[in-house]
Amino acid sequence: MLDLISSGLVGFWLGVAGIHPEASAAWELLALQTAPALVLNSVPDSVAATTLQQYLQGLKTKGITSPEQGIWIQSGPLLLSENNGRVPLPAASLTKIATSLAALKTWGANHRFQTLISAAGPIQKGVLEGDLIVTGGGDPLFVWEEAIALGNSLNRLGISRVTGNLVVTGNFAMNYQSDPLKAGELLKQGLDASTWKAAAKMQYSTLPPGTPKPRVSIAGTVQVAAIANPKQILLLRHHSLSLAQILKEMNVYSNNEMAQMLGQMLGGAPSVRQIAATTTGVPDSEILLGNTSGLGMENQISPRAACAMFMAVQRELLPYKLSVADLFPVSGRDRRGTLELRHVPAGAVVKTGTLNEVSALAGVLPTRDRGLVWFVIINRGWQLESLRAGQDKFLQNLLHEWHASPVIPTAIAPHAIGVTPTPLGAASRNEILYKG
Structure with missing residues (x-):
């Protein structure tokens, strides 16, 4: 199914990926152990490619062209499909993923001010x-x-x-x-x-x-x-509160002031950019930051980089027995903040981003057939409500093809935060x- 260049590492991933894709434990292992920047070129996943083309065609009928839309869909190290995935695009509050990652690297999840x-x-x-x-x-x-x-x-x-x-x-x-x-x-x-x-x-x-x-x-x-x-x-x-709890509140409400305060202590946008690039292994040319909150069109991040940063946050949290669900809103669970009116599939852990002409969504979707699917969608256009609805539908369509995971994988289940109010x-x- 996959056309990959064989090596010891690649062989390992193929071995894991080849063990019954419907077995969530194998796909969970695949997603957990991947270095964020490791992406193996493969034959595009037919479901992802077809669903993506249908999504882009739907945008085109509304006058929204493909060159302004960035998509990245990845499972473990396997790139499933993409559109302008390596092109920096206005990322809005997806910038807060970089700020969260830099804060974790600098202070650790248990840090208290x-x-x-x-x-x-x-x-x-x-x-x-x-x-x-x-x-x-x-x-x-x-x-x-x-x-x-x-x-x-x-x-x-x-x-x-x-x-x-x-x-x-x-x-x-x-x-x-x-x-x-x-x-x-x-x-x-x-x-x-x-x-x-x-x-x-x-x-x-x-x-x-x-x-x-x-x-x-x-x-x-x-x-x-x-x-x-x-x-x-x-x-x-x-x-x-612990840094993990602080970041959860910041990301649930996409609080710009909190992101700016944290960014200032981290050394500003240049420092956050460097930490994010170094931690993920993504070229810093794909992470262009003017601030650490996402306000303004000058903050531009490629979908690949945003995906790698989200995965890197997951990796940084493992020693603390936490997951991205402890730092970002979970659809169906965190019924507040930026997800209050969204229809993202239940169990997905996401970060939203919005400017006057930008709507973005990044996160991880638990599926039965492809395990943990990491994704980034960056839309340019003025029809923000329509763009949000389209993003939600796009994820629902992917989940329809790959089927919902029967249980939330432990890898992205909330471990210590969110069960009771902060x-x-x-x-x-x-x-x-x-x-x-």
Whole structure:
């Protein structure tokens, strides 16, 4: 069936691939052990090739031409079909796959960002006589729930009033607001329930029943300092969610601000591009980044490169006993964010991308006959709703031919995240340092 040049490695893959394609375990092994950039030229899969041509013809009838459409379909190291697969195209938020990969390579899936809370003055009878200092450590998901938990921890330390200012140092952001002064104003509000506005009240309502409302009133203003007060007394160390959980939230909602914050800490678009190219083995000429979120037409990635990056994320997660389902939305499971109105086949793990004239979809589709099928679709055109519907239908047509996997392969099943809601606002992540 396949016309491949024989070698020791190729022979191994052929041996695996030749063991009853309908056996999901064999195809799962094939997909798991592949180096992302390893693609073996073969006779195009007839089902993939025919379905792809029908899809492109359907686009053509709407005035959307093939040269502007990028498709890549791969199972393990076997290229099943493609169209403009090695051509960089505007990738929109598929860029976040590169950012996720670079973050994993740099910090690891279990990394937690730290935010320190300190006092610049004595604490007597519930009053901090001086400034309250927050030193940010780059947490891109410090939101209302985290501030509420922090205020409650300060109350447990006996602090209910601050006579001085709230001083912001380091890399601190809140509610995706990276301006330290604005972030500090949000934190000041979050620490004191008597000052809450509608947004804070709404997020409080999502916390477990009985969660206390914090009361830490700050008499002064919010100030930003480049250098922390050397005489500060450490009170609390706040640990963020794990990096894997942070990336899951970023990708489910395709949050641009989180991607930009992570990208800045990683060294910006050039650094993310280099890490992605090095990790996947794809030429960096196929990964052109102007930023790390995907905003703007300057971010251009070839379908092959996007596919290789998605597969590389899976490989990076294996030592942590996690999968891409722990970092990206799963159709039929994550009924929120960018998949809320989509009809992607159930069990597929995907990342969406949208600009005014770009609709993109990348991910992995579990099938019975071809195992894990990794795919990328990048469409150029203004009919975004029609393009999204066409992508969903294209995947449904492939699944109709290859049949749905009877069970979600363990290789792409959510392992540690997504079974229960993300534990934002968990007091257990506030480490008390002050002993009084």
